[in-house]
Amino acid sequence: MPEGPVLHRFARAQNQDLANRRVRATAVQPRFARQARRLDGKVFVRAEARGKHLFHHWRDGSIVHVHLGMFGDFTRHLSPAPPPRETVRLRLSTPSATWDLIGPPTCELVDPAQRQAILDRLGPDPIASGSGEDEFVRRLRRTDRPIGHALLDQKVVAGIGNIYRAELLFLTGIHPLRPASSLSSRESQQLWEATRRLLVRGAKEERIRTIGQGERARAKGRRFYVYGEEECLRCGSPVRSLPLSGRTLYACVRCQPRRKTGRTRDRGTMPKL
């Protein structure tokens, strides 16, 4: 379920609940039980998010690396917490709050070098660092793969998932199949700016929000411009869906032309076709 901003939200909330406290660690599933016993009752120092990766730092030097994949999730309970479900990989609790980790493909103890190796594989994370545009543009320029593929590549920019990919390309009016290297520097710059804005917003708010204030009224319950939709929220044209990098990509046939269309600016003034 999670894209980058969700991991940052988890890290912040977990820091509020757990940082610098003695934390009970238990596991329902046997897979992580031994490791949980080793951590149980020790001091949880802090949670750290980078892209879609999460690290839990413990005072004894242990580092737990978590990746939630497509289905993983954290759930939070206030005391008294209900008994854990059978699928709880790791439960972290203090007298007041409890965090359950469900369904992660990755939950492992790592050493500092392994953590660093993971970070080294990631491109700039606009939530963590603020800057990174140069690196982003550099990476785009040197690949001929479609921009829709490049945006999911975590070493181009860390944290974008399938929803943000579709919505960012929509917001910048870029056709997803254009080679990344063919973007003008202005387009790359706009893409980075939109990425930074949306991911930072997503880390602050409870849910992914891509629709701008001006078009909020028009949305009427719809959450996205094109992701998972059949008609473009802005112009009503059909949304094309196609598989790209093994995921379904959505794009408006009209707002995201393969080439720039001269003077015709879609400012949302156009009625439904």
Next chain:
DNA sequence: CGATTATGATTAA
């Protein structure tokens, strides 16, 4: 109750 699907990513081939 089985099949399907979902905001992911690595490894093998």
Next chain:
DNA sequence: TAATCCTAATCGC
């Protein structure tokens, strides 16, 4: 590209 790792909700029978 395909197989692999993970869970839960939904849908059709």
